[in-house]
Amino acid sequence: MRGSTDIDAIDAAVDLRSLNKVITDVMARRDIHRLIRGDRLDRVVDSVVRLADRATHEEAFFALAVLGRIAAVARGRESQVFDRITELEIISPPSIDTLADGDTKLYAAKGIAKIQDAWVLEYLSQEALSIDTAEAARREILSSVLERCESLSAWLDALTKQSSCVTSMQPIGSRMRRIRRIFDAICKAAHSWPGDIGPEPGQSLSKFLTTFFKGEMSGLDSEVLFEAIDQILSVLNRVIQLRFSHALLHQTYSAVIQGKNILGPGKWAGFLRQSKAMPDIRTACLESAVVLARQNRTDRNLVEVLKACFVSRSQVAARTKKHFAEVKDIPADVSKFWTEVGEVTHSSREEQRFGNTEDEQIAQLLIEVVSCEDAMRHLESDVAPIVEISDPIMASSVKKAAAGYGQISQIVRGLARIRMLSLASVQGRKLEYNPVEHQLLGGHRTGVRNVKAIREGVRKDFGGRERTILKPLVEALD
Numbered sequence: 001m002r003g004s005t006d007i008d009a010i011d012a013a014v015d016l017r018s019l020n021k022v023i024t025d026v027m028a029r030r031d032i033h034r035l036i037r038g039d040r041l042d043r044v045v046d047s048v049v050r051l052a053d054r055a056t057h058e059e060a061f062f063a064l065a066v067l068g069r070i071a072a073v074a075r076g077r078e079s080q081v082f083d084r085i086t087e088l089e090i091i092s093p094p095s096i097d098t099l100a101d102g103d104t105k106l107y108a109a110k111g112i113a114k115i116q117d118a119w120v121l122e123y124l125s126q127e128a129l130s131i132d133t134a135e136a137a138r139r140e141i142l143s144s145v146l147e148r149c150e151s152l153s154a155w156l157d158a159l160t161k162q163s164s165c166v167t168s169m170q171p172i173g174s175r176m177r178r179i180r181r182i183f184d185a186i187c188k189a190a191h192s193w194p195g196d197i198g199p200e201p202g203q204s205l206s207k208f209l210t211t212f213f214k215g216e217m218s219g220l221d222s223e224v225l226f227e228a229i230d231q232i233l234s235v236l237n238r239v240i241q242l243r244f245s246h247a248l249l250h251q252t253y254s255a256v257i258q259g260k261n262i263l264g265p266g267k268w269a270g271f272l273r274q275s276k277a278m279p280d281i282r283t284a285c286l287e288s289a290v291v292l293a294r295q296n297r298t299d300r301n302l303v304e305v306l307k308a309c310f311v312s313r314s315q316v317a318a319r320t321k322k323h324f325a326e327v328k329d330i331p332a333d334v335s336k337f338w339t340e341v342g343e344v345t346h347s348s349r350e351e352q353r354f355g356n357t358e359d360e361q362i363a364q365l366l367i368e369v370v371s372c373e374d375a376m377r378h379l380e381s382d383v384a385p386i387v388e389i390s391d392p393i394m395a396s397s398v399k400k401a402a403a404g405y406g407q408i409s410q411i412v413r414g415l416a417r418i419r420m421l422s423l424a425s426v427q428g429r430k431l432e433y434n435p436v437e438h439q440l441l442g443g444h445r446t447g448v449r450n451v452k453a454i455r456e457g458v459r460k461d462f463g464g465r466e467r468t469i470l471k472p473l474v475e476a477l478d
Contacts, residue, residue: 006035010044016051016059020066032073041077044070049087061093061108068107082114090115096127096137105137113144121148125158129165129182138182142189152190152239153198156208159186163211176224179212183231190235194242201239201246205232206254213262226271229259233277240284247284248291250301253308256281260308269311282309286323289338292449293330296434300447300478303342316341337446362415363458363470369412370423370456376405416458424457426472439471450477 006026013019023044026035036044045067052063064085071081093112099105109127112120128141149155166182169175198204209232236255239246246252260268272278285306292299310316321339324330380402385395416422433451435444440451457472 006031007040007043010035010047013047013051016048016063016066019047019051020062020069023066023069027073033075036070036074041070041074041080045081045084049084052088057089057091058094058098060088060090062099062104063088064090064093064111065099065104065108068109068111069104071110072107082111085111085114093123095130096141097131097134102134102136105131105134106140109137109140109144113140121145121158122162124148125162126165128159128185129162132178133181135181135185138185139188142185143192146189146193151196151198152193152235152242153201153204156201156204160204160208160211167212167214172220176220176228180224180228180231183212183228187231187234190238193238197239197242197246200251201243202236202249202252202254205236205239206258208232209255209258209262213258222267222270225263225267226274229262229271230275230277233259233275233281237277237280237284240280244284247288250299250305253281253285253302253305256305256308268308272309272311278309282306282319285309286320289320290324290327293324293327293334293338296331296334296436297432297449298334298337298342298446299449300342301449303338303447307341313341333446342447357469359419359421359460359469362412362419363421363460365412366416366421366423366458367456367470369409372405373409376402420461421458421469422461424459424468424472426453427456429453430477431474433474433476437468437471438474441473441475445476448476448478451475452477 006022009022010019013022023032023035026032048063048066048070052060067081067085067088071078074081090112096105096108096112099108112124124141124145128138128145131138131141145158146152146155149158166175166178169178209229232255236253239252259271263271285302289299289302289306292302306316306320307313310319317340320341324335324339327335379398383398430450430452431438433440433448437457438451438453440448441454451474453472453474455473457468458470459466460469
């Protein structure tokens, strides 16, 4: 009987505020499910849409919150409510923060997230940062933005673009407290995200952190600073959890370096002692070092990240030696580089000597023939016809030289095929340095990771198993 009275009151409501009051009273009596039972749910939603059609743009936005509230109690029939949102005239909506309370803001956030118009992404990105204290609404909005961006990198980039919503706030103490709340919500949303992380999550995270911490940080509450930075580094841990391959790249840890720069050495030491995120980051760095070492690789940039993860170099060395203690399958000079925290600058590793076997000599001939190929082709097709105009005898010599090169090329290539030799096809490419596979210009040095091939290499097929017999010459890019 009571439910009939309530639904009649809904039908008779003259504006959205009075309709919402009926819903509030019904919910206070815990009678909302009787009110929306069966087809009555459609009657309630019809009333909201009807009243919104007569209202101002601001009132239509409030109607969105009312629908979000109804959907929250519709138990499996949420889509029946949210599908009607398209009937609301939501144009240039005001800030969600203009709504009365946290619950209403949350319901509005849930509602607007269902709108697929192009403007919604920018609007929600702004709202995620401009909301003051409605944290449930902020988390809902951040999750919606993340779903639209489809990767952590794109999500962070979208939020960075709207950073002026916060960075212009004064006084700075209030701004930092807002940033801490935002970072906490970002951390929670990231740890719930199971999807893509994007191509450069470390750089996106570092840029995001740097953007929000511009200006002088001295005099601010250390606890607020520490918590905010720790939350962002927790997002870094989530990146590594989702795609450990990124842990092997020093760029992934850019936010660690930025955090140290923001706080300065003194405060950074204090931060390291109480950070919840740093222990996992240290472990990821150390495990990455082991993986790289087993691949015969060293990386001075990753060493710098390791140094930033500890208070002192002696701590890094002690922890690294302990981590490498049971790893036996690593070349001595590579292990020494990591355990001595990159202090080793020279290596006794022997460079490959060329010309000791027939295969190596043929390999060098193959490289020389290939390197001259374009020049000889140009000589025959372009130079000879020009020379022939003024000196036919010299032109004939040029053509013979080009033809002779062609014969030499065929012989060398034939020898290479007989000996199962082939070009590595790496010239001009950027590679990860491996002293077993590459000859470094100027001699082997530890700490080099990224290189560019400036001369081809040659590989030999040993019954289906290839190995390099003439290393490509590479130059360091680091």
